[in-house]
Amino acid sequence: MTDDPDTDTDALVERVRDGDLRLHELDDHADADAAATARRRLVESDADVDLETVGAYGFPAERADANIENMIGAAQVPMGVAGPVTIHGGAVDGERYLPMATTEGALLASVNRGCSVVDAAGGATARVTKSGMTRAPVFRVADVAEAEALVEWVRGNEGRLREAAEATTSHGELTAVTPYVVGDSVFLRFRYDTKDAMGMNMATIATRAAAETVERATTASLVALSGNLCTDKKPAAINAVEGRGRSVTADVLIPREVVEERLHTTPEAIAEVNTRKNHVGSAKAGSLGFNAHVANVVAAMFLATGQDAAQVVEGSNAITTAESRDGGLYVSVSLASLEVGTVGGGTKLPTQGEGLDVLGVAGGGDPPGANADALAECIAVGALAGELSLLAALGSRHLSSAHESLGR
Template identity: 70%
Template sequence: MSAPETLADRVLSGDLALHELEAHADADTAVEARRRLIAQETDTDLSALGAYAFDAGDAQSNIENMVGAVQIPVGVAGPLTVDGSSASGTAYLPLATTEGALVASVNRGCSAIQAAGGANARVFQSKMTRAPVFRVENVHEAGTVASWVRENEAKLAAAAAETTDHGELLDVTPYVVGDSVFLRFGYDTKDAMGMNMATIATEAACELLEEETPADLVALSGNLCSDKKPAAINAVEGRGRTVGADVVLTREQVEDRFGTTPEAIEEANTRKNLVGSAKAGSLGFNAHAANVVAAVFLATGQDAAQVVEGGNAITTVDVRGDELYASVTIASLDVGTVGGGTKLPTQNEALDILGVRGGGDPPGTNADAFAERIAVGALAGELSLLGALAADNLASAHEQLGR
């Protein structure tokens, strides 16, 4: 095996390409060689990037041309008690962030929820989607294809099932635009986030469709999925986990934790999250749900780009007599407890904090529990920020924490 400096010299001379280093050395040596090369070429000190604690070989399925790892501070909020369809009991919420005051804010919301005895949570739907687009001659052919799909969904499901032991095709919905036919496939992917599973299964189903109909596949993803982009279809029909959480706080609890009243929080939510979001044309009607989703995603090895979908949430607040009812419903939360970045060591530990690492028994229950805990964490964040706005202490809180 070659030394890191030798490998770096070979890349500089043109004898090797950056992506070929792992074929000539173990993973950690290849990473060190690549880091040496980049440090030399850019005249930078990359020692901090090189100070990572895991075996680079464990990350080979997660990244290419690796030079090191970025460290993000991780804090915990909680404890947080959840009464869910799969999540039950008390856990802490790991949050990876560089935004000062975020963990403190979520922690304050957790304190209020704990004072109320915990929050309710439910996963309403679990369905990962992939939507290929096909070319047809005209709308007559489009109608033929759409009809065939509706009549032969079982055949498509059988074709998809040949590619996976875990995923299950739930439904296929046709959408026609002139000579384009989109098919939105929806899968139960159990404890995996399932994007790759859905893509591979859909490819097999598309091959059958092309054999049986006049449709020609143009792209395996036609953006009606819709993955990693703000999309009304995800807000309406859901994607990944559709999950909700709610809690009821007494007037005393609101005043004690947030220094304001139920009425003031309700008005802040209505004018900011509902009216303000509507005026802005927002797809998310919430204060900052994406803050919590992003921090949990980074800590637990989720696909960070899917925070775009995870921020697709609606927060409601109502005064009920002398109590405050608050809820968060996240329409498209793409999460998994197996596969992808979840298998890396620090991400494993963060999932362990939540008690959801690995596959559930029965399959899917760990990812459901994970989604429910995220929803309650988002609810804690919403309550805390709305409370700070209603009490007019948002800016002073950031000043006090030195942000």
């Protein structure tokens, strides 16, 4: 290699063209930024495109080593804030700006309006009511009699499984193993307290150790470490019922005059929209989400804070309630399976770390788990604000005009 970075990159590009190197082998021959530049140049010339903006990322590429392969740059999503909003949580207390990254015009304005309404009502209450990341391997057994024997063995040996699983992590704790039998397939749904980590790598590594213990002690044979009963990154009723990650709820009681002045409608109209749309409409559609657009806030705050974007699927598992109470409006939102972490995964990236800093929840909490609980509560309050504002816009027939003026 020479000292001239352009020559270096040109030489790397040529070696890939000559078949001497594969795209993903570039990192073995150059630093992460030079490897990304070489790959970008190859794609630019092969696809006849200009990737100047993709290449204008604002952090050293090596910071993303554990997050991406074949890196060519970064997809930049605009980030804004809603709030500040006052949160009376179990793990967070006080005013917070909510960082959100999105391309949907009107979304931030909507959540911002919801936050201002929540604040005018004295803030929202939020609590994490259940916590646990799951991984459910599937085992093959000979028949139903062997399936029952495996279930019995698991019930009598949870201690051994816990010992094997917890030997792989200094933070994770195995809290439950729930067996499910389908003919000659046995699923063991392992649940872990993963503290401040979202925990999918941690739970997967720990479960592999536990599965090896099962195989050594029984006739069962592991077919797949993930048997889809976990359930990760797919819509699934088990997550809505049993929870996965954090189950978190937020609510607020808003005086009538605030609803009328700031939301241009009434508590009764919002409650009716919520019942007919979020409950009756969702039931008729066979939906798992009995809400309006919780996914919008979950996705935008996931992108801003380095969460796994594919888990927005589970994050949208939420029920919104609204009723006219004491002359005002009571609104709640309950997210059954919000999978969040403040350490590990994408949280280590510089922009995403700054997003967590805005909320004051970056890194490990004291006690461990407290920061991830706080993040879950912030997202729940953002979701509450979003539900409130959209339900009001529907009640006052402002949805399409809002998107006409802000989103096009």
